[in-house]
Amino acid sequence: MNYEPLFLEPEFKDYIWGGKKLKDIFKKNVKNEECTAESWEISTNKNGESVVKNGKYAGKTLTEVFDDKNLRKDIFGTKCIELNEFPLLVKFIDANNSLSVQVHPDNEYAMKNENSLGKCEMWYILDCDYGAQIICGVKPGVSKETLNKYINSDKIAEYLNYIDVKKGDSIYIPSGTIHALLGKTLVAEVQQNSNITYRVYDWGRVGKDEKPRELHINKALEVINLERSSQIKNIPNNIEKVNVVKSEFFTTNKINVLDEFKENISDESFIAFSLVEGKGNLKINDNVYEIKKGDSFIIPACSKQYELKGTMELLQSYI
Ligand code: ZN
Numbered sequence: 512m513n514y515e516p517l518f519l520e521p522e523f524k525d526y527i528w529g530g531k532k533l534k535d536i537f538k539k540n541v542k543n544e545e546c547t548a549e550s551w552e553i554s555t556n557k558n559g560e561s562v563v564k565n566g567k568y569a570g571k572t573l574t575e576v577f578d579d580k581n582l583r584k585d586i587f588g589t590k591c592i593e594l595n596e597f598p599l600l601v602k603f604i605d606a607n608n609s610l611s612v613q614v615h616p617d618n619e620y621a622m623k624n625e626n627s628l629g630k631c632e633m634w635y636i637l638d639c640d641y642g643a644q645i646i647c648g649v650k651p652g653v654s655k656e657t658l659n660k661y662i663n664s665d666k667i668a669e670y671l672n673y674i675d676v677k678k679g680d681s682i683y684i685p686s687g688t689i690h691a692l693l694g695k696t697l698v699a700e701v702q703q704n705s706n707i708t709y710r711v712y713d714w715g716r717v718g719k720d721e722k723p724r725e726l727h728i729n730k731a732l733e734v735i736n737l738e739r740s741s742q743i744k745n746i747p748n749n750i751e752k753v754n755v756v757k758s759e760f761f762t763t764n765k766i767n768v769l770d771e772f773k774e775n776i777s778d779e780s781f782i783a784f785s786l787v788e789g790k791g792n793l794k795i796n797d798n799v800y801e802i803k804k805g806d807s808f809i810i811p812a813c814s815k816q817y818e819l820k821g822t823m824e825l826l827q828s829y830i
Pocket residue numbers: 613615632690
C-alpha cells in the first residue's frame with residue numbers, strides 16, 4: 512500500500528511578542544497580519560492541531576490521521592505503534608520581541624503533575640538581526656540559592672546566560688534548562704509534543720489584558736536543573752546532510768539540496784520536513800509534488816525512498 516505525503520496547514524498563534532515575518536518571509540496565510548508569533552507546522556497538540564491539505568485525508572487534522580490505528584504503522588512507523596500521541600511538535604517562531612524566561616519539565620515531572628509529556632526542544636536560527644542573543648542556562652557559578660533569592664525579581668535577568676547567535680546556529684534545550692528566545696530572531700523549533708511551560712520572568716511587561724502574565728515560580732524552581740547546559744552548533748549549508756541534534760526523543764538533520772538528493776528510509780518512523788529555504792520538487796512513489804519555502808510535510812514511514820530536486824534547505828526530523 513502506498514500513501515501520499517501529508518502536506519500540512521499550520522495553526523497560528525498571535526502571542527504578544529510576535530511580528531510580521533511569518534507573513535513576509537514565509538508567505539504564510541496568517542490570521543493576525545500585525546502580530547503572529549508562531550505557526551504550529553506539524554502538530555497534533557490539542558492547543559493547536561495542523562490540518563492535512565492534500566490527498567485522501569485532506570481536511571482531517573493530523574491528530575485524526577494519527578488516531579486511526581489502521582494507518583499508524585504505514586504512515587507513522589513501527590516506533591509509533593504503541594504511542595498514545597504523535598511524538599513531535601514542529602513550529603516556526605517569529606520572536607520580534609523577547610519571549611518570557613521559562614523552563615519546561617521532563618517527562619516524569621510532567622506526567623505526574625500535568626498529565627502531559629515533558630519538553631525538550633531544539634532551535635534552529637533561520638534569521639536574526641546582528642547582535643541577536645538567546646538565553647540558555649544561568650551564568651557560570653550561579654547557585655540554586657542565588658536563583659531562589661532573585662527568581663521573583665527583575666534582578667534575575669543579571670544571572671542568566673546570554674549567548675550570541677547568527678543565522679544557521681542551532682541549540683538543544685533539554686528539559687530543566689532555563690531559557691528564552693530574545694527579540695529579532697526567526698526560529699524553527701522541533702520539540703516533544705508538549706505545551707507545558709513554567710514562566711519565570713516576563714521582563715516586567717503586561718499581556719493583552721494589560722495585566723502581567725502569570726508566572727509559575729514554584730513549579731519552575733522544582734524543575735530547574737542547573738547542571739544542564741548546552742552549546743551552540745553552527746550548521747554548515749555546503750554539506751548535503753548534517754546532524755543538528757540526536758536526542759532520546761528525536762533526531763533532526765539539515766538537508767541542503769544543491770541539485771538532487773535521494774534517500775532510503777526505514778519503516779521505523781515517519782519523516783517530518785520543514786522547508787526553510789528555496790524550492791523544488793519532492794518525488795515519492797512516482798508522484799511529484801512542488802514544494803517551496805515555508806512548507807511542512809510528513810513522508811510516510813512505508814515510503815522506502817524519496818527524492819528531492821531543486822535548490823533548497825530542509826529540516827528533517829524523526830524518532
Ligand atoms: Zn521553551
